[in-house]
Amino acid sequence: MAVQAINKHTDMSPEEITTLVFDTIDKNGDGExxxxxxxxxxxxxxxxxxxxxxxxxxxxxxKVIKSGRRHSV
Incomplete structure (x- = not known):
């Protein structure tokens, strides 16, 4: 569902986006x-x-998730 939402804002197909993300980010190649x-x-x-x-x-x-900090709004 997230890939479909992203797809509305780009010329890439959901499959192309998924392939790009996994080929680029999944460094250990485990498919997750x-x-x-x-x-x-x-x-x-x-x-x-x-x-x-x-x-x-x-x-x-x-950035907040990565640093583990929470800020009050």
């Missing part, structure tokens, strides 16, 4: 992404970050 693996990998690849940002700017959320 941990949260840490996703965050680290996405932050290192501008194209993936651009796709995510087109759907919803998650950069601050990813």
């Amino acid at each position: 992404l941990t949260l840490e693996e996703f965050i680290s990998g996405a932050q290192q690849h501008q194209m993936i970050m651009d796709i995510i940002k087109k759907t919803l700017d998650l950069s601050n959320v990813l």
